[in-house]
Amino acid sequence: MVDRTSPNASPPGGPQRPPLSAASLILRLGGIAVVVAAVAGAFAYVHGNFDPQRLTPKALVDVLEKNNGVHPGFRRNHAKGVCVIGHFESSGEARVFSSAQVFNEPQTPVVGRFALPAGNPYAPDSSVPIRSLALRFTQANGQQWRTGMNSMPVFPVGTPEAFYQLQQAQSPDPATGKPDPAKVPAFFAAHPETVPFLTWVKTAKPSASYATETYNSVNAFYLVDASGKKQAVRWSMTPLARDAAGASAPEGGDFLEKDLVQRLAAAPLRFQLNITLANPEDPVNDASKAWPAGRKVLNAGTLVLEKTQPQLSGECRDINYDPLVLPAGIQGSDDPLLAARSAGYANSYLRRTSEVSQLPAAKQEARP
Amino acid sequence: MSTQPTHFALLARLLHWLMALMIIAMLFIGAGMVTSVSERHEWLIHLHKPLGIAILVLVIVRLLVRLTTRQPPLPADLPGWQVLAAKASHLLLYALMLVLPLLGWAMISASGEPVMLSTTLQLPAIVPADAQLFAFLRKAHGYLAYLLFLTVLLHLAAALFHGWVRRDEVLDSMLRGRDRS
Numbered sequence: 048m049v050d051r052t053s054p055n056a057s058p059p060g061g062p063q064r065p066p067l068s069a070a071s072l073i074l075r076l077g078g079i080a081v082v083v084a085a086v087a088g089a090f091a092y093v094h095g096n097f098d099p100q101r102l103t104p105k106a107l108v109d110v111l112e113k114n115n116g117v118h119p120g121f122r123r124n125h126a127k128g129v130c131v132i133g134h135f136e137s138s139g140e141a142r143v144f145s146s147a148q149v150f151n152e153p154q155t156p157v158v159g160r161f162a163l164p165a166g167n168p169y170a171p172d173s174s175v176p177i178r179s180l181a182l183r184f185t186q187a188n189g190q191q192w193r194t195g196m197n198s199m200p201v202f203p204v205g206t207p208e209a210f211y212q213l214q215q216a217q218s219p220d221p222a223t224g225k226p227d228p229a230k231v232p233a234f235f236a237a238h239p240e241t242v243p244f245l246t247w248v249k250t251a252k253p254s255a256s257y258a259t260e261t262y263n264s265v266n267a268f269y270l271v272d273a274s275g276k277k278q279a280v281r282w283s284m285t286p287l288a289r290d291a292a293g294a295s296a297p298e299g300g301d302f303l304e305k306d307l308v309q310r311l312a313a314a315p316l317r318f319q320l321n322i323t324l325a326n327p328e329d330p331v332n333d334a335s336k337a338w339p340a341g342r343k344v345l346n347a348g349t350l351v352l353e354k355t356q357p358q359l360s361g362e363c364r365d366i367n368y369d370p371l372v373l374p375a376g377i378q379g380s381d382d383p384l385l386a387a388r389s390a391g392y393a394n395s396y397l398r399r400t401s402e403v404s405q406l407p408a409a410k411q412e413a414r415p
Numbered sequence: 416m417s418t419q420p421t422h423f424a425l426l427a428r429l430l431h432w433l434m435a436l437m438i439i440a441m442l443f444i445g446a447g448m449v450t451s452v453s454e455r456h457e458w459l460i461h462l463h464k465p466l467g468i469a470i471l472v473l474v475i476v477r478l479l480v481r482l483t484t485r486q487p488p489l490p491a492d493l494p495g496w497q498v499l500a501a502k503a504s505h506l507l508l509y510a511l512m513l514v515l516p517l518l519g520w521a522m523i524s525a526s527g528e529p530v531m532l533s534t535t536l537q538l539p540a541i542v543p544a545d546a547q548l549f550a551f552l553r554k555a556h557g558y559l560a561y562l563l564f565l566t567v568l569l570h571l572a573a574a575l576f577h578g579w580v581r582r583d584e585v586l587d588s589m590l591r592g593r594d595r596s
Contacts, residue, residue, distance in 0.1 A: 064582045064583075067580070072580065075579040075580050076580065078575070078579060079572055079575040079576060079579065079580075082571065082572075082575060083568050083571060083572050086439075086568060086571065087568060089443070090442065090443060090446055090564060093443050093446045093447045093450075094446040094447070094450050095450040095451075101450065101451075102452050103450045103451065103452065104449070104450075104451075104452055104456075105450075107452060188537075189529050189537055190529055190531070190537065191528065191529050207452045207453075364546070365526075365527060365544065365545075365546040365549075366527060367526065367528075369528075371457060372528055372529075375534040375535045378534075379457065381454065383453065383454065385457075386452060386453055386454045386455075386456050386457045387452040387453070387456075389456065389457060390451065390452040390456040391452060396526070396549075397550060397553050397554075400546040400547065400549050400550040400553075401550040401554070403546050403547050403550070404547070
């Protein structure tokens with residue numbers, strides 16, 4: 048281009064171009080708008096804005112809040128619980144299958160939490176026949192293994208979509224303010240995968256103690272050895288002290304934490320980590336299906352719990368027991384519930400950590 | 416002839432286009448990740464963390480390149496408000512490119528989770544584990560990511576405005592190494 052003005056004042060090609068016709072200007076501005084709208088639209092598409100039916104972490108946690116009410120600062124599920132501190136002693140048996148340090152070191156410190164699988168932190172302990180145990184193992188190399196286990200052997204459903212529908216079936220009806228009693232049976236009738244869970248839950252009673260339950264990973268994982276070979280597994284923590292097994296729940300709503308504090312004042316509690324090895328034909332992507340009996344079980348070591356802490360001031364309070372926080376040597380399976388738990392827990396964690404200042408004073412929750 | 420450069424240095428242009436791809440990818444990964452409960456959530460997170468740290472490393476290199484090379488001046492006839500908008504938006508882009516990965520790294524640190532870039536590669540925590548700090552950092556990471564996306568859209572629109580409507584040298588200075596003949 049030829050510069051008519053001072054060569055220093057204006058870079059070549061600047062203002063000397065012939066003006067655009069009105070039509071050309073509109074076309075060009077329109078072109079810019081189309082490009083920008085296409086990028087913004089693609090972003091909105093990925094973000095789920097055009098798909099209100101997409102199951103999002105927010106929707107999962109919203110339905111829990113709808114069913115249980117919002118209890119600021121508390122977990123949106125398994126809201127009532129107690130922290131436990133202890134360590135894990137590896138037997139060395141799992142070492143052949145997993146390179147994880149937790150199976151190779153003699154001891155690994157653990158911060159755990161016993162809880163009720165309910166969204167209301169004030170639910171009576173006898174209201175649910177299930178208890179849960181979450182653990183965080185902190186390896187010497189800094190990697191962590193987090194696991195959230197439940198006392199049921201299988202999950203009611205196999206997919207996050209079905210879990211969401213089951214929660215929706217329990218949501219209060221806007222007209223009556225109460226859940227429609229016909230909806231849950233209708234859900235179960237439409238979901239034959241719930242049969243193993245329903246068969247189990249018929250015989251399940253609320254236990255009198257956290258210490259007498261067996262806690263199951265429910266979801267499947269892989270142990271990975273140093274050469275990268277993978278073995279599908281499920282694990283469980285089985286109590287070594289079965290003194291009060293089968294005891295029926297006492298009166299009152301808050302006996303579990305008292306029982307645990309009493310037991311730990313007397314002696315540490317021990318659980319055995321049993322790791323069940325899947326056969327090649329066993330389903331690893333469906334937590335609603337049990338694996339047949341007779342599978343090889345490793346005794347991977349002993350969990351020793353030494354003391355409790357109140358959940359509102361204890362170390363477990365700020366831990367998100369995301370089952371996909373795993374050390375090298377353990378991997379998640381393609382069970383779709385695992386990714387959904389991870390995503391949903393993250394959403395719940397952000398909500399409750401934003402509300403820490405609204406928690407009731409820790410001493411109110413603490414019991415002798 | 417002017418002693419002012421008419422184009423960005425080759426390294427600056429390479430970094431610009433490489434990071435443009437990475438940042439757009441990162442914004443889309445983030446948007447998909449936080450709105451999904453499927454396995455996609457998991458593999459997107461495993462992409463998001465190492466890609467974020469790669470962007471952090473590259474933006475530091477890029478700032479050094481920016482400070483040690485000369486940039487072509489804006490067109491002399493550019494209206495004052497557009498000069499101001501150009502300078503402010505570039506400052507914002509650099510600030511967000513630097514701050515977002517640091518916020519991501521800090522928020523994982525504050526959650527008490529190990530900061531893992533792969534199954535074995537671990538970064539140290541850069542802040543202590545603290546729930547309230549986590550909530551603040553996590554929200555800042557999210558809101559500033561949306562702000563970065565809007566700034567990128569503005570940057571894209573402005574670049575095309577220079578190229579298609581003003582037809583000055585601004586877009587070309589980032590596209591090519593030589594003057595138009």
